[in-house]
Amino acid sequence: MAVKPILIAPDPRLKRVASAVEKVDDSVRQLITDMFDTLRATGNGVALASTQIGDLRRVVVFDLGEHNPDPSVKMPLAMVNPEITALDDAEWQVVEEGCLSVPNLYMSVERPFKVTVQYLDEQGDKQEITVGGNWLASCIQHEINHLDGILFPEKLSRVQQMRAWKKYQKLRKQGAQINYKVEESDSHIL
Numbered sequence: 001m002a003v004k005p006i007l008i009a010p011d012p013r014l015k016r017v018a019s020a021v022e023k024v025d026d027s028v029r030q031l032i033t034d035m036f037d038t039l040r041a042t043g044n045g046v047a048l049a050s051t052q053i054g055d056l057r058r059v060v061v062f063d064l065g066e067h068n069p070d071p072s073v074k075m076p077l078a079m080v081n082p083e084i085t086a087l088d089d090a091e092w093q094v095v096e097e098g099c100l101s102v103p104n105l106y107m108s109v110e111r112p113f114k115v116t117v118q119y120l121d122e123q124g125d126k127q128e129i130t131v132g133g134n135w136l137a138s139c140i141q142h143e144i145n146h147l148d149g150i151l152f153p154e155k156l157s158r159v160q161q162m163r164a165w166k167k168y169q170k171l172r173k174q175g176a177q178i179n180y181k182v183e184e185s186d187s188h189i190l
């Protein structure tokens with residue numbers, strides 16, 4: 001069991017763009033195991049991207065457990081090189097999002113309603129799922145954004161984004177509690 005510390009904003013490492021995995025081998029499977037261990041150790045986290053533990057291989061994991069709104073998507077779920085191949089932006093949904101890397105901040109984020117994602121599973125086999133009309137669709141977009149160095153407040157309008165970071169800064173200053181292992185950078189400028 002390897003629980004890794006989770007990087008928290010404004011750590012500049014969260015802004016890095018991860019690279020595609022060339023081959024799903026044992027080291028990638030070990031990363032997946034570590035990510036599930038890390039996710040479960042948080043207590044309330046439901047998904048994690050590799051960049052959140054400072055690894056730049058494109059992997060995301062989900063374990064929504066009993067909260068899974070879409071039983072057709074089997075949990076736990078690991079995706080290597082996930083790629084959104086279709087985004088139905090005719091309809092949008094608003095979901096209250098939080099992030100293990102932006103602890104204690106919750107904001108309503110509007111995202112397309114339906115996504116189709118292609119990825120490799122733990123065996124390296126190509127898979128595709130379509131999820132729509134529930135918060136898992138937002139969750140998938142949130143995680144894939146991490147691999148491109150994008151944190152969820154950046155999906156808000158400019159004004160809301162400023163408000164979000166201000167609120168987050170205040171929470172950090174107040175010493176709002178974090179119940180899992182984190183790694184903080186020296187920089188505290190948002």
Ligand SMILES: [Zn+2]
Nearest residue numbers: 098099100101
């Ligand atoms: Zn996140």
